[in-house]
Amino acid sequence: MRPKHEPGHITDLSRLKAFVNPLRMQLYRLLYAAGTATASQLAEHVDETPSLVSYHLRKLAEHGFVTQASDQSTDGRERWWKVSSEEGWGFRESDFADTPEGAAAVGAVTRGMFDTRVAQYRTYLDQKSAWGQTWTDASFSSEWLLDLTPSELAEMSDELQALARRWRERGKAARAAGDTEGREHVSVHVYGFPFRP
Structure with missing residues (x-):
């Protein structure tokens, strides 16, 4: 929990x-x-x-x-x-x-x-x-319709946050090491909320 x-x-x-x-x-x-x-x-x-x-x-x-x-x-x-x-x-x-x-x-x-x-x-x-094509091919917009409980949704949120932190640290370490070629700020938006069709 x-x-x-x-x-x-x-x-x-x-x-x-x-x-x-x-x-x-x-x-x-x-x-x-x-x-x-x-x-x-x-x-x-x-x-x-x-x-x-x-x-x-x-x-x-x-x-x-x-x-x-x-x-x-x-x-x-x-x-x-x-x-x-x-x-x-x-x-x-x-x-x-x-x-x-x-x-x-x-x-x-x-x-x-x-x-x-x-x-x-x-x-x-x-x-x-x-x-350019490299960035447009790499970018994404997704939506998944899932059947979850509140605790499962919270667990998914925690996993997504851990994943984002890992990638943020990877980018920071690369910049600190001077690896800036082709590196840009990237915004990732993920929402998870209940709905009834």
């Missing part, structure tokens, strides 16, 4: 609410992919002012999601940021379902995450031809 709270899982409502703002979610995802960046660099990607991006980065820092990457700063005029944990974060809806405010925050965050993922996939589809 899964542990109730795993490392990186949010159980505090104020931390979860930090991601109700869609711009913060977008900034976190960009920073996670980039490794380190300044507010000005991130502002170019989200078409916002550096001052607004700085404000939202400070809010994410208040809740422990990002931190200053002081080793990147060369002149002290601009702050460099990085995510606090490469493991990311997650939450269980049941930790927040006992209050209307918690349920509303969960709904806003999960919808925001979904909207961000859909937008990212649509961008890929719009730019697919520019990636």
Whole structure:
């Protein structure tokens, strides 16, 4: 059986609410992919002012999601940021379902995450031809209709997370060894949820 709270899982409502703002979610995802960046660099990607991006980065820092990457700063005029944990974060809806405010925050965050993922996939589809055959042949989109119990679905989720962690570590080790030829950021979206036909 899964542990109730795993490392990186949010159980505090104020931390979860930090991601109700869609711009913060977008900034976190960009920073996670980039490794380190300044507010000005991130502002170019989200078409916002550096001052607004700085404000939202400070809010994410208040809740422990990002931190200053002081080793990147060369002149002290601009702050460099990085995510606090490469493991990311997650939450269980049941930790927040006992209050209307918690349920509303969960709904806003999960919808925001979904909207961000859909937008990212649509961008890929719009730019697919520019990636070339090697990448388009390697990319995938799949759906499987399974008959599972809640505990089996949870077990499958744990296995998929372990698989993704293994591949993430493989990519990080390759980059650290200088193996960057042909290596790109890859986004993998897998959903598992009950439905009744």
